[in-house]
Structures are given as C-alpha cells and as structure tokens.
Amino acid sequence: MAQLLRESLPPIGDSNEPARDLWPAMLRRMDDQTVHRAASIPWFDWALAGGLVAFAAIAPRTIPVILYYL
Amino acid sequence: MQDDGSSVLDKFRQGDEDAFETLFRMHQRSVYGWVLRIVRDPGAAEDVTVEAFWRMHRAHARFDSTRGFEPWARRIATHAALDWLRRQKPEDNIAPEMWNSVAAPTAGDAAVNAEIRNKTAQAFARLPAKLRVTATLAVVEERPQKEVAEALGITVAAVKLRVFRALRLLRKDLSEMGIKP
Numbered sequence: 001m002a003q004l005l006r007e008s009l010p011p012i013g014d015s016n017e018p019a020r021d022l023w024p025a026m027l028r029r030m031d032d033q034t035v036h037r038a039a040s041i042p043w044f045d046w047a048l049a050g051g052l053v054a055f056a057a058i059a060p061r062t063i064p065v066i067l068y069y070l
Numbered sequence: 071m072q073d074d075g076s077s078v079l080d081k082f083r084q085g086d087e088d089a090f091e092t093l094f095r096m097h098q099r100s101v102y103g104w105v106l107r108i109v110r111d112p113g114a115a116e117d118v119t120v121e122a123f124w125r126m127h128r129a130h131a132r133f134d135s136t137r138g139f140e141p142w143a144r145r146i147a148t149h150a151a152l153d154w155l156r157r158q159k160p161e162d163n164i165a166p167e168m169w170n171s172v173a174a175p176t177a178g179d180a181a182v183n184a185e186i187r188n189k190t191a192q193a194f195a196r197l198p199a200k201l202r203v204t205a206t207l208a209v210v211e212e213r214p215q216k217e218v219a220e221a222l223g224i225t226v227a228a229v230k231l232r233v234f235r236a237l238r239l240l241r242k243d244l245s246e247m248g249i250k251p
Binding site: 001002004005006007008009011012013014016017018019020021022023025026029030033 | 091094095098099102103106107110112115116119120121123124127186187188190191194205206209210211212237240241
C-alpha cells in the first residue's frame with residue numbers, strides 16, 4: 001500500500017525553493033494587518049458610545065454636561 | 071557566528087523587525103520546501119509560507135531561543151499547511167501539474183497503470199487532513215518519524231498510528247472502487 005502511494009504521489013524532494021522572494025509578500029501581509037488593526041474599533045468602545053447616545057436621548061439636558069466632561 | 075545567531079534569535083524574541091527579516095531570509099527556503107511537501111502546490115506553498123511566518127511574527131514572545139528557530143518554524147509551518155488542507159475540497163488538493171505527474175507512467179512502475187495511481191491519489195485526497203499530512207511526510211516523502219512527530223507536535227507512536235490508519239482507510243476506499251492493492 002505504501003509503495004502504491006509513493007508511486008501515485010511522487011515525492012517532492014529537497015531541491016525546491018520559491019519562485020520569487022517572499023519578503024515583499026510578508027511585508028504586505030504585515031501592513032494589511034496593521035491597517036486592519038488600526039481600523040477595527042474594540043466592541044467596548046462601541047458599547048460606550050451607544051450608552052452615551054442612549055443616555056443623551058433619555059435625558060437631553062445632560063448633553064452639555066457630557067460635552068463639558070469630554 | 072553562534073553569538074550572532076543567538077543575538078538574532080534574542081532580538082526576534084523581543085520583537086525586533088530587522089531580526090525577523092534576517093530569520094525570514096535565512097529560513098524561507100527551508101520552510102517553503104517543507105510546506106510544499108505537504109500542500110504539493112507551489113503557489114499555495116508560497117501563500118502558506120507567508121502565513122506561517124506571519125504566525126511566527128505574532129508569536130515571537132513565546133519563542134524559546136534556546137531550542138532553535140528551525141524546529142519551531144517547521145512546527146508552525148506544518149500547522150499552517152494543515153489548516154490550508156482543511157479548507158480545501160478533496161478534488162482541489164492536488165495541483166494540476168501534480169496530476170500530470172501522477173498520470174505519467176514512469177519506467178520503474180510499468181505494472182501499476184495510470185488509472186490506479188489516479189484513483190489512489192484521489193482516495194488519498196479524501197482522507198482527513200491530519201492523516202494525510204502524516205502519511206505524506208512519513209510515507210511519500212519518507213521523512214524520519216521523529217522529525218514528523220516533532221513537526222506535528224505529537225509522539226512517534228502517534229505518527230505510526232496515524233500512518234496505519236491512513237493506509238487502512240486508503241486500502242478500504244480503494245477496495246470499494248474495485249482496486250485490490
């Protein structure tokens with residue numbers, strides 16, 4: 001069975017290297033992740049903003065106070 | 071030289087980008103070669119190599135510089151390749167150029183015809199990814215079982231068990247297709 005498998009899937013062997021330098025692709029990947037991280041806002045920031053908006057809607061008179069503390 | 075190597079590893083552990091680039095350039099060829107053995111598709115191997123190095127970059131603080139970079143990199147690359155295999159459909163697991171090499175009879179195996187080899191390759195692609203990776207490295211690529219075990223983060227006994235299960239499932243699948251290996 002092992003012999004049949006080796007005949008069906010020829011071994012790749014040792015003498016392989018990438019067709020191109022992969023460092024530029026690595027840099028793109030790192031940059032993408034950095035931009036993605038910067039763009040993503042943590043859920044608790046959204047929750048805090050939502051809470052403030054809800055509070056301002058319920059008690060509009062507190063808006064100047066909130067703005068003062070911001 | 072040893073001091074330089076240790077220094078680069080220590081700097082990498084501390085998150086130094088230049089040290090990471092140095093290690094990337096030193097090891098990209100070996101990591102790519104290892105990944106290619108598993109995914110068997112040059113284009114995918116490049117993507118998985120980048121993914122593997124990205125995982126290393128993120129995990130730099132967990133790197134133990136006393137254990138060396140190569141085994142750690144190989145282990146991460148093996149798991150990145152395993153994740154890639156899990157996302158593929160069975161029929162996508164062998165690149166077209168690999169199918170050509172599968173279909174082409176070679177001088178040494180005239181007794182086994184191309185159809186049997188094709189069906190064997192297809193049946194192999196249907197195996198669970200973790201069995202396929204183990205059998206590919208240990209049986210097809212004939213890597214030492216200890217090396218395979220270290221790359222997968224399992225014991226040598228587990229490697230033997232996975233190879234046994236892979237070959238048994240393959241034999242069963244081929245038998246159902248009317249092929250008696």
